[in-house]
Amino acid sequence: MTLGFSVGALMRHARGGGALRMGLVRVAENDWLQGECDRDARAAVFDAHPDSVAVLPEGEAAVAELCALLVAPDLAAAARTHWEDLCLLAPGADGQYRLIAAALGFPTDWRLADKMGRPLTAIHAPIHGYAEQLAAGVDHFFATLKAGAIFGRANWFIVASDDWRYLPTDDPATRFAHVTADNAGRALFLRCERQTLRRLPETGAVLFTIGIAVEPLAALETPIVRRVADAVTHISAGEHERRAAPFYADALARYAAARDDLVEAAE
Template identity: 35%
Template sequence: MSHALSSSRPLPFEQGPPRFDVGLAPIEPQAWLMPDDQADWLAPKNALMDTESDAVFASVTGSMPGQLEAAQLVATACGQSFDPGEPPLFAASRLVSDDLVLMEMREGAWTNTALCLCSPTFFSAHEAIGKSLFALHRPVPGGDPGLGGRISRVFSLLRDELVLERFNWTVQWSDARYTPDATPLRAAATAAALDAARDALHVRVERQTIRRLPQTGAVLFTIRIRLYRLADLLADQALASAFQQAWHEANQDVRAYKKWESLERHVAALLCDYAGNP
């Protein structure tokens, strides 16, 4: 993945359709979590954590050392401290817009042992907790064992102080960040008139990073969500051309996995309006 995507407005569709590959590239450690360009999400995120803590956080027995090391690393990067009265990973998640996912080796497989998931792209913390990389990637075409195995090897070979970054993207109906279940969004899109697409369609970009925790050997996986109204992007001719190409080049496996069928007519209408294509 190109370092150009690490700009203030990473738009990975400029590099083509979503791909089921590892796509990780190194970044400077100081660029890991700061500056947090999505800091406006912190207040509603913390409110969500206060009201839905059981829904957004999960952990397994034995994860506390890894949680604590991860929380200390996040707090140091932010120049802040975390509340010692809360589970460490949960408390550290209050400091950044990113979701935090702790992966540890369990019974020979990298396994999710704790996570705080406030901006999930259509899955929940309790669906992920306790699952291996292979199980987490099973829904992805070629994910188990192919992609899961490749990511597992990357995890196992991570060096201290190395931070790796990748981007993923999709299109969704609405600007909601907390989306553990996409069913209501897809139902709304299916029922909506075409003129609703201009305000409702958004490109959802995931900025993902991984880094090794030196003391415990765990891996901390972070996810930062950025949302862009598609109509605003299409107003730029170059972006409209790039998006149109990426959208049309996405193969059927991608479209089926992303469940884009409810959005197809809306995207086509916007492309017609903004890209000048029939």
């Protein structure tokens, strides 16, 4: 089973609403990272945001190992020549995995400076239900992941732009104020994260990669739009608000219903 790189392919593996889950699939070495990519876009973002690369002193050995693996002189160069953002985590004295180095060019609503040096539970603190539903499983996975194995998963968000960097600072009510059932296909975008995890054999650090794919709803197949609309209605209350769903959920549901009606009329 392959994870794929497009929004359509990734959504086959993404969870719907309900309880949080890792939803991991095995990834073959030759399917690990995206091949052809827009390297100009990657270079431009790191030129414009040099603070998007950070390495703690305890992360230097892991960065050197990663750069040897990716045949790059340093972490910034590795991130410029690959589509994926690169995050390295290693256990501290307390055994908790912490973010020790990262090149984050295309973040989805989080800032590197806020996460550096922090453990997994603190990194994921904004996600409602993470501590109760997912933290123990994630900690166990990180502790037991074997070198040589690669796992992947997909995450998704409904957003208001197709910008590669998604760091909105405006009020959600303003951000989604223009969205209606009639224009949702053009005004709303499905943003997917293709995430992979593998352990570096020498340092034992875990590499977490994030590759972004974005499409307007109008470009997606109707079953995907329906699945996303249904998932939004079943997201837990806290996550519903964190994802700004109250400001687009109704328009999304009505847009999905209209798409369904068109499909039925054509059959």
